Amino acid sequence: MDIKGKKISIIGAADSGIAAAKLAKKMGALPFVSDSASRQSVFKWISVLENENIPYETDKHSEKVFDCDFIVTSPGVPSFSGILAEAKDKGIEIYSEFEFASWFNKGKTIAITGTNGKTTTTSLMNFTLKQSGFNTFSAGNIGTPFSDVVTEIGENDYVVLEASSFQLDFIKYFKPDFAVVLNITPDHLDRYNNDFALYARSKMNILKNQTANDVLIYNSDDRNVIDFMPAADVNKYGFSLQKEMLKGSYVKEGNMIFSDQTKETVCAVSDLFIKGPHNVSNALAVLTVAKKLGIPNKKIKSAFSSFRGVEHRIEFVRELAGVEYYNDSKATNVDSVWYALNSFEKPIYLILGGKDKGNDYNKIKELVARKVKKYMLSVLRQTKFMIFSRILFLPNINNHWKAAFFRQEKKPNRGR
Structure with a gap:
């Protein structure tokens, strides 16, 4: 997408907002960053903007925010915040940093959402693909903003994105090649008017633009995932700890099985180094993507045995x-x-x-x-x-x- 000369207001001067501002400038746009927090509280990010000669304001959101072609909002800014509400009233388009970065992505996208297990699954997915010879990037809620790496991603590369509900709130064209929904349980309800349905629908935005050429991988054991999944013309694969799947992955007699026309044992549950039923479920999601990408069973088994987990998670x-x-x-x-x-x-x-x-x-x-x-x-x-x-x-x-x-x-x- 050509954004040369476009005036873009970016709400939030933290990691995602700064990355979006730098990306906008790199693509020839005219970014302006606004944060209502005090200058002192966002000082480390302000120095980046000053080095990049990107105009900004702190301590308020002034009328200058609305002098733009569209707004890019950081995930830390609530969707019901006053500045975004006013922008909507003025008819200004609002996009998430995820959405904005996706416009410049030349590679394939694997996007992973869910209430729990996103970071572990994103890390295991990235590790498995790298171990199998793929050139990959990981970004999103895992820590690195999508906007920071998107221009490095080539046509034959894959980016594995951890997608929070906040990052999926303002998408319009974002369309992952693989969308993974791990689970949906009540969380962040303070950001969704204490309405679980709003939160669940936000998660399901991940498949909003998917088509029959794309793949949706979902937790068949999670009733909320099933109930809130919208009708979509997409290639669906389930994963389950409780039952066999005609299309997808499941556990039977201590083995992880993949089924798609034919059934095959990929590896044993005991081959997975990280323990707990929740991690087996996460691994089934990764296994399903790996099989769809044609990764041999022995490489999947090797990756599952070698992956040591992520910090701060048991x-x-x-x-x-x-x-x-x-x-x-x-x-x-x-x-x-x-x-x-x-x-x-x-x-x-x-x-x-x-x-x-x-x-x-x-x-x-x-x-x-x-x-x-x-x-x-x-x-x-x-x-x-x-x-x-x-x-x-x-x-x-x-x-x-x-x-x-x-x-x-x-x-x-x-x-x-």
């Missing part, structure tokens, strides 16, 4: 004085906590922080009651979990948070 940190410590700081919703608790066999100490996003904690009630011996909350105010834990009579260790406290207890063992 990541073993160290053993100190007989106590094992695991970092699962990416468990930012109730379902993530459910998966984490299911990965341990013995009673554990649970440390929680952050803010409530409108989730229902009843899903983990039984697991917490059965497995959590004590807990620590690091929050600014009382949350539903605090009330929830009191109902379960769990002891709070907030006032006793010292390593010595744990040395007296028998260490928890992670389920293998």
Whole structure:
């Protein structure tokens, strides 16, 4: 798409916004960046704009924002924010950074969305393709903005995108060759007027523009995925832990099977280094893409055996004085906590922080009651979990948070 001479207002001066501004300038457009945050809070990004001679404003969104041909918004800016609402009223087109970057992508796109497991699946997908000789890039919610790498992607390359609901909110033409939907459970409801349907439909924007030439890979075990999947003329493949698939991947008798006209055993579940049913499900999604790309079974097996997982996701940190410590700081919703608790066999100490996003904690009630011996909350105010834990009579260790406290207890063992 030719954007030379176009005036583009970019909302948000963080990683995605800065990357979009640099891309716009590189393509001959005239970007202007606006952020309502204080200059001090976005200082590290401001220096980039100044080095690039890109005009910007902080501490406000002025009328200058509306002097543009269209707006590119960062994923951190809520879709209901005042500046975007006003732009809509003025009839100004709004695009996500994902959408904007996709206009300049020459390669093939594999886009992965879902409430949980996106980063692990994106990483495993990228790793499997690289191990199999593909030239690939990974970007999106995983950390690197799509706009930062898109001009490096050649016609024979693949980009694996982790797509959050925020990045899919303002798409118009974005059309991945492979769209993967892992699961949909309540999360970020504070960004969607506490309406789960709005959140789910945002996720499903990933297949909005797909055609019969594209592939949709979806979790056949997830009722929400099935219920919110729109009718689309697209090549569909399911994956399941619970049943056989005529088209797709599934588990049977400890093996991962791929079915498409004929059935074949690709590898054993035990070949996958990262453990837990949720990771087997993630791996089935990757396996399905790999088979559609013609990757041999032995290369898939080798990649699954070699991939060591990602940071902050039930990541073993160290053993100190007989106590094992695991970092699962990416468990930012109730379902993530459910998966984490299911990965341990013995009673554990649970440390929680952050803010409530409108989730229902009843899903983990039984697991917490059965497995959590004590807990620590690091929050600014009382949350539903605090009330929830009191109902379960769990002891709070907030006032006793010292390593010595744990040395007296028998260490928890992670389920293998």
